[in-house]
Amino acid sequence: MGSNFEFVKQPVLRQNLDEAFNHMLTLLPFLESAAYNEVAKSAFRKTIIIYNASIIEALLFHVLDCHFSDDDVKQFYESWEFKAKCLLHEVDASHKIVAGDLKKIPSRLGKEKLNLKQITDFLKAKGILKDDLLKKIDEIRELRNDQHIGPHTKVKTYSKSDLENAFSVANEVKNFSSNNCP
Numbered sequence: 402m403g404s405n406f407e408f409v410k411q412p413v414l415r416q417n418l419d420e421a422f423n424h425m426l427t428l429l430p431f432l433e434s435a436a437y438n439e440v441a442k443s444a445f446r447k448t449i450i451i452y453n454a455s456i457i458e459a460l461l462f463h464v465l466d467c468h469f470s471d472d473d474v475k476q477f478y479e480s481w482e483f484k485a486k487c488l489l490h491e492v493d494a495s496h497k498i499v500a501g502d503l504k505k506i507p508s509r510l511g512k513e514k515l516n517l518k519q520i521t522d523f524l525k526a527k528g529i530l531k532d533d534l535l536k537k538i539d540e541i542r543e544l545r546n547d548q549h550i551g552p553h554t555k556v557k558t559y560s561k562s563d564l565e566n567a568f569s570v571a572n573e574v575k576n577f578s579s580n581n582c583p
Contacts, residue, residue: 449564
């Protein structure tokens with residue numbers, strides 16, 4: 402059987418994408434089985450949504466990797482630190498004029514360390530990812546982040562609608578990735 406991600410030329414990434422996709426396909430029949438109650442089916446949907454988000458993240462990483470170097474990412478995430486501040490003049494309680502030592506802090510964050518939020522922020526800042534798709538991706542990212550059960554004040558359930566949305570967004574991102582990575 403051929404890959405569902407033939408446009409991804411990096412073989413390890415393509416294999417990981419295919420394995421995640423195949424795992425989701427393996428779980429889908431459990432959602433229609435009478436052998437499982439709604440709580441179990443919600444757990445299956447949760448797992449599939451997590452895999453969907455991983456596929457979305459990998460496809461967006463693929464786009465980032467096609468267009469940008471590790472140095473581009475490091476430069477984007479570098480920061481400045483203001484040290485040795487010296488008050489020159491106090492205009493009022495909320496306005497001060499100061500001097501100091503401004504130092505560039507290099508980023509230790511390379512491409513391989515980026516999470517989904519950082520990838521989408523980077524691609525949006527570079528003008529590649531537009532707001533409409535970003536909003537949809539963020540919805541799936543939030544669904545995936547709901548896997549962290551500690552801070553919940555109620556038991557989270559995952560609906561058919563959540564799952565359908567995750568597949569829809571993953572399909573949009575797949576098309577986006579195949580169209581934006583030569």
